[in-house]
Amino acid sequence: MGHGVKLSFRRATSEDADAFLALEHSVIGTKTYSGSANRAEALQEIAENEVYLIYRDEQLIGSTAFQMKSHDHAYLSGMVVHPDFQGQSIAREAALFRLRKLQGVKRIDLVTHPGNFKVIRLWKTLGFQIEKRIENYFGDGEPRLVLVKERQL
Template sequence: MVSISFKRATLSDIDEYLDIEKSVADLKTYSPITTEEEAENEIKTNVVYFIKNEDLIIGSIAYELKSSEHAYFSGLVVRPEFQGQGIAKQAMKDLLAGELKDMKKIDLVTHPHNTPAVMLYLSLGFIIEGWKDNYFGDGEPRIVLALNR
């Protein structure tokens, strides 16, 4: 298993953040942030972390606090060359057991054909709560998953 750590993203990190998002931009199952304006908004309104292995940034994870008891995971990306090593699972587990441990509800959306992501979320105790057509305006559906504690 790869050892990971987190670094909070700031507005000065927009180029790095966009680079990570664009590393998976050609996938039909992920709707990436592709403009500086979108990246700036994400960093300003959400908690965005870079996922690091030693000094190398290998992904990002982001969430929005909806209330004192509800968080929404708005993004999780692991660069393709680092996928399949348990990095996304470790990042989720670290946040769920750490700064999100007191949240009563945590939800997210993912593409129904993104099987690795769906399996990851189910393995962490998330349940499928619904289906949203054309969720990001990209013509693709998303499933809503939630962890209720």
């Protein structure tokens, strides 16, 4: 990751909703990401998913989240790295953090925009495959790809 700076991950609570929302707004509006638009959505995201805030030297720089759909199926529901910190392998570290948390899970999936080339490449290097393309997935007129990692346990 360069500079030898260590990241730390902390589980988000409702107290973190405003900071989480500010982070979401740093990347929202691009066609490749549709995140929480308001405080109510941020609170819902934190309540329904395991959301972890990513810190570097006590500074909030990103978030990563997943949701258990069943005991052997997890959905990776979101990953945000603040634009000022992109390109520093933070997304890779966050992805590895999530995969370690989900070691015993047979199927892990996520959706991303087909134009999100960096994210697609990252997940492919971690063993994910493109399963299918779904048009208008979030109702925003944009398609999404479903990426999947299946493991024999």
